[in-house]
Amino acid sequence: MKYSAEITVQLKPGILDPEGATIQRALAHLGYSVESVGTAKKLLIELEASDIDEARGALDGMCEKLLANPVVHDYSIEIQ
Amino acid sequence: MTFAVIRFGGSNCDLDVYHVLNDVLGAPTDLVWYKDPVGEYDGIVIPGGFSYGDYLRAGAIAARTPIMNSVKQFASVGKPVLGICNGFQILVESGLLSGALSTNEYPKFCCKWVDLRIEKTDTTFTSKFKKGEVVRMPIAHKEGNFFADSDTLKSMNLHQRVAFRYVDSEGDATASANPNGSVENIAGVVNKTGNVLGMMPHPERASESVLGGDDGFRIFESMVEYVDRL
Numbered sequence: 001m002k003y004s005a006e007i008t009v010q011l012k013p014g015i016l017d018p019e020g021a022t023i024q025r026a027l028a029h030l031g032y033s034v035e036s037v038g039t040a041k042k043l044l045i046e047l048e049a050s051d052i053d054e055a056r057g058a059l060d061g062m063c064e065k066l067l068a069n070p071v072v073h074d075y076s077i078e079i080q
Numbered sequence: 081m082t083f084a085v086i087r088f089g090g091s092n093c094d095l096d097v098y099h100v101l102n103d104v105l106g107a108p109t110d111l112v113w114y115k116d117p118v119g120e121y122d123g124i125v126i127p128g129g130f131s132y133g134d135y136l137r138a139g140a141i142a143a144r145t146p147i148m149n150s151v152k153q154f155a156s157v158g159k160p161v162l163g164i165c166n167g168f169q170i171l172v173e174s175g176l177l178s179g180a181l182s183t184n185e186y187p188k189f190c191c192k193w194v195d196l197r198i199e200k201t202d203t204t205f206t207s208k209f210k211k212g213e214v215v216r217m218p219i220a221h222k223e224g225n226f227f228a229d230s231d232t233l234k235s236m237n238l239h240q241r242v243a244f245r246y247v248d249s250e251g252d253a254t255a256s257a258n259p260n261g262s263v264e265n266i267a268g269v270v271n272k273t274g275n276v277l278g279m280m281p282h283p284e285r286a287s288e289s290v291l292g293g294d295d296g297f298r299i300f301e302s303m304v305e306y307v308d309r310l
Contacts, residue, residue, distance in 0.1 A: 011182075015227065016261060018187035066144055069137060069173065071180035072227055 003047055003055040006078045009068045010040035043067060055079055081307055083109040084121040086151075088142045093128035093164065093284060100287040100300055101125070107304045114147045122307045123160040124151060126167030128220070128282060138181065138223040139169030148174045160204045160303050161276045165221055168268070168278030177269055177278045178236060179228035184221070185261025191220040193292070194259055196244040196267055196281060197251050203274035204306045206243060208298035214251045215295035217281035219259060219267075224280040226262035226269070233263065243277055244268040 011017050017038055024037040045062075049055035059077045068075040083101050087094045094111055102109040112118055132141035142148070148170070155161045155176060163171035171177045184190055193216050198209040209215065228236060236242060245265040248257040253265035260280075268279030283296025 016182075016185060016225070018183050018185055018225075018261070022187055066140065067136070069140070069180050071172075071229070072182055 001049060001051065001055075003049055003052065004080045005045045005047065005055065005059050006080075007043040007045060007059065007063060007067060007075060008040050008078075009043070009063070009073050009075045010038060011072055012074050015072050052079055081107060081122045081304070082120075083107055083123045083125065084112040084118050085109060085125045085127055086112050086114055086118065086147065087127075088114045088129070088131040088145070088170075090131040090133060091127050091129035091166070093166075093282065096282075096284040097125050097127045097164070100284045100297070101304075104287055104297070105300055105304060107300075114142070114145050116147075118147060118150050118154060121154075121159075122310075123303055124154060124162070126151075126161070126163040126170050127284070128165030128167060131166055131170065134223070137169075137173065139166055139171075139173040142166075142170045143173035152176060155271070155276050158273060158275050160306060162205060162299070162303060163276075163278040164282055164284065165219075165224075165280055168280055169223060171276065171278040176276050177271055178232050178241070179226055179266075179269065181223050181280070182225050182227055183223055184225050184259070187222070189220070189222040190224070190259050191218070192259065193218045194267070194281060195247050195249055195251075195257065197247040197253065199242045199245060200240050200270065200274075203243060203270050203277060203302075205270075205277045205299050205302050207305065208302040212251065214247060214249070216293050217283055217286040217296045219281050221260070221280055224260045224262065226260075226266040226280075228263060236269065237264075239272065241270050241272070242266055242268075243270050244279060244281070
């Protein structure tokens with residue numbers, strides 16, 4: 001089976017997000033007052049797997065080993 | 081005695097480190113491509129640059145190349161491994177050092193001379209300094225904001241694994257002396273055994289007085305002296 005996955009990697013709560021903070025200030029210059037801006041990285045992955053569990057297992061492994069840094073990141077996986 | 085300066089695609093401070101070790105210090109040094117073996121060398125330097133374009137995260141791709149398994153083995157037998165700037169990022173990404181290096185608090189590339197306080201002198205790289213001494217070296221990075229969670233920090237402080245902190249000219253680790261938002265002004269850390277050092281400042285750019293300072297030279301001198309004594 002071919003699966004499409006969207007992996008979102010974002011900073012854990014409480015960890016400084018200077019890019020988000022800068023975007024928040026730029027929004028304020030445009031008159032948009034927002035409470036917070038957080039940035040995240042989205043990775044779009046297509047893979048072959050025998051079933052969805054195998055796909056999820058492989059994607060989890062990719063996140064643990066490379067795609068996220070467990071010191072500062074949380075990640076989520078959506079599979080279609 | 082021969083040292084290796086590892087080159088990844090995108091390393092760009094390799095020749096500067098080579099020059100200091102080989103030409104200024106007179107320690108025979110090879111530039112080693114990341115696909116070549118490193119096990120026989122006496123010390124390894126992972127230089128600064130933008131390995132693999134800083135794709136994904138700074139240092140993340142280089143940290144997962146097979147040569148880093150050899151570097152881990154090399155470090156585990158007590159041989160010296162020094163990571164400078166992108167080299168430090170590679171060492172934390174590979175798990176050889178604790179913590180993470182993320183985007184500077186003011187999220188721009190920051191290039192300037194900074195004052196550093198020597199926190200630890202019983203390491204492979206800092207024996208030529210005095211504890212508490214303030215030295216000057218340049219930094220040049222956008223992802224140098226050192227982070228470790230509070231338990232890790234506690235353990236790092238307890239076991240004295242912080243090598244340098246950013247300080248003002250009086251030697252105080254103030255917020256205004258912190259160029260990138262690093263937790264507790266941390267500029268460089270060592271592993272448990274003190275033979276692996278990662279640092280954001282560039283000692284190779286401060287190794288000849290003609291460059292504006294030579295405090296960084298003692299990092300390389302300490303490393304060579306350590307190898308000499310082995």
